[in-house]
Amino acid sequence: MINRRMVLGLMVLAACSPKRIQQQPIMQMGDVVAGSDSRVAVAAAESDAERRALAMRRDSIANAALAGCTPSICDAVGRGEVALGMNESQVLAATRTTDGAWTARRSTGSAVLVPRSPDELPRDMIGNVAMVQLRNGQVASYTYRDARGLRVVDSPADATADARTAAMADALIREADEMVANGDMVGALDRYDRASTLKPRDAMLEYRIASILDRSLRPVEALMRYQRFLHQMELEKIEARGDAYAKLADAIARARERVIILEKR
Amino acid sequence: MLDAFVRRLARMTTRVACAAVLAGASLACASRSVARIDPGTVTDLSGRWNDTDSRLVANKLIEESLTNPWAKRYAELHGGEAPVIIIGEFSNRTMEHIPVGTFVRDLERAYIGSGVVRVVASSTEREDVRAERQDQQQYARADSRARIGQEQGAKYMLQGELQAIEDGSGREKVVFYQVDATLVDLESNTKVWFGQHKIKKYIERKPFGW
Numbered sequence: 348m349i350n351r352r353m354v355l356g357l358m359v360l361a362a363c364s365p366k367r368i369q370q371q372p373i374m375q376m377g378d379v380v381a382g383s384d385s386r387v388a389v390a391a392a393e394s395d396a397e398r399r400a401l402a403m404r405r406d407s408i409a410n411a412a413l414a415g416c417t418p419s420i421c422d423a424v425g426r427g428e429v430a431l432g433m434n435e436s437q438v439l440a441a442t443r444t445t446d447g448a449w450t451a452r453r454s455t456g457s458a459v460l461v462p463r464s465p466d467e468l469p470r471d472m473i474g475n476v477a478m479v480q481l482r483n484g485q486v487a488s489y490t491y492r493d494a495r496g497l498r499v500v501d502s503p504a505d506a507t508a509d510a511r512t513a514a515m516a517d518a519l520i521r522e523a524d525e526m527v528a529n530g531d532m533v534g535a536l537d538r539y540d541r542a543s544t545l546k547p548r549d550a551m552l553e554y555r556i557a558s559i560l561d562r563s564l565r566p567v568e569a570l571m572r573y574q575r576f577l578h579q580m581e582l583e584k585i586e587a588r589g590d591a592y593a594k595l596a597d598a599i600a601r602a603r604e605r606v607i608i609l610e611k612r
Numbered sequence: 613m614l615d616a617f618v619r620r621l622a623r624m625t626t627r628v629a630c631a632a633v634l635a636g637a638s639l640a641c642a643s644r645s646v647a648r649i650d651p652g653t654v655t656d657l658s659g660r661w662n663d664t665d666s667r668l669v670a671n672k673l674i675e676e677s678l679t680n681p682w683a684k685r686y687a688e689l690h691g692g693e694a695p696v697i698i699i700g701e702f703s704n705r706t707m708e709h710i711p712v713g714t715f716v717r718d719l720e721r722a723y724i725g726s727g728v729v730r731v732v733a734s735s736t737e738r739e740d741v742r743a744e745r746q747d748q749q750q751y752a753r754a755d756s757r758a759r760i761g762q763e764q765g766a767k768y769m770l771q772g773e774l775q776a777i778e779d780g781s782g783r784e785k786v787v788f789y790q791v792d793a794t795l796v797d798l799e800s801n802t803k804v805w806f807g808q809h810k811i812k813k814y815i816e817r818k819p820f821g822w
Contacts, residue, residue, distance in 0.1 A: 375654065379650060379652045380654060380664055380668060383674045383675065387678070394727050397684065398687060398694065404691075443691045444690065448688065464685070
């Protein structure tokens with residue numbers, strides 16, 4: 348009887364005690380953990396070989412790009428800027444990429460180059476290039492991905508710094524308009540303010556800022572902006588009048604010239 | 613009488629001498645012993661984070677980051693250029709004092725040695741460099757000055773953290789460490805690589821001994 352109780356007691360005790368995990372240690376005192384130098388050496392050899400191959404490919408593309416290019420295209424390649432009229436290898440040379448960075452979709456007479464990875468866009472000196480369209484082997488248009496969206500360049504005027512600034516300002520104004528519609532006056536004011544730095548002579552922008560300040564119960568600032576808007580309008584009126592007079596003067600001069608010619612006949 | 617006294621004195625002298633020899637011998641045994649051993653040797657004394665853990669973490673993160681195709685993909689998309697990274701903060705979120713710099717430096721060394729990526733000086737390191745460059749503008753010869761505005765911008769930042777979970781009862785204790793490292797695109801915040809290493813230690817204190 349006593350023995351049975353003792354066995355029962357021992358069983359209860361064994362059940363209460365935590366179960367021991369019998370596992371062999373994966374590492375013991377005195378073992379040696381090898382360093383990673385050999386792995387690094389293998390990676391170095393591999394990456395060096397890959398880099399050399401890609402550099403050679405890039406050099407041959409640059410060679411093909413600069414062979415027989417027009418001076419303006421050669422300048423653009425040298426500056427690292429995509430330009431209208433470039434061929435495919437010149438686009439690669441301008442963006443310092445190889446064909447591995449792009450996916451080309453071709454049809455008769457036209458091709459579209461799209462970056463292979465949407466997260467790693469190739470870039471030129473202006474920005475991240477999101478797409479290049481070629482017609483008859485020459486760039487007809489290209490698209491940048493800016494902070495405010497996509498910007499298409501399809502004419503020489505779009506490629507200038509002024510056009511880029513204007514596009515940025517327009518994008519900011521669009522964003523601000525949307526914020527006004529959503530009731531975010533502070534955000535809208537910030538975007539309009541930034542746009543006004545890029546477009547300092549835009550009277551309507553001044554008006555938009557003034558009306559937001561007015562609605563935000565900031566009358567002193569609103570008054571200043573309204574006054575600036577009116578002043579800007581005056582300037583525009585004077586400028587318009589000047590333009591009109593200039594056109595008029597031109598027309599008068601031409602008319603007089605024609606009168607003289609006709610009278611002589 | 614005198615004879616007995618001399619014998620007692622001799623016995624006492626012998627005992628004192630023996631005691632002195634024993635004391636000397638025991639002191640000699642307890643003296644410090646130092647030996648240089650292979651830095652790769654596993655030496656677990658207290659069970660806390662040690663050099664072996666640091667080395668294991670470094671090895672794993674190096675292996676994971678060098679075999680992952682992100683750097684190769686970047687080079688392919690950028691005409692063979694290696695991506696540029698900056699070492700950011702590795703935070704220690706454990707209760708222990710853990711010098712995270714040891715494995716971070718191992719990782720940095722492997723990156724530079726492999727040439728898979730280029731590493732630029734971190735925010736703390738570059739302060740000294742900038743101060744020296746600024747100093748050169750005034751005191752160095754014109755043809756030997758380091759130019760201003762020529763720093764290489766990083767494309768990715770390496771960040772990470774170390775966390776620990778402890779569990780113990782009586783003479784047994786289990787410590788679990790987890791090290792996470794990520795490479796974040798500085799422009800888009802996209803995480804391009806995630807490395808992780810876990811270490812679990814079982815520590816048992818013997819009932820006797822020291």
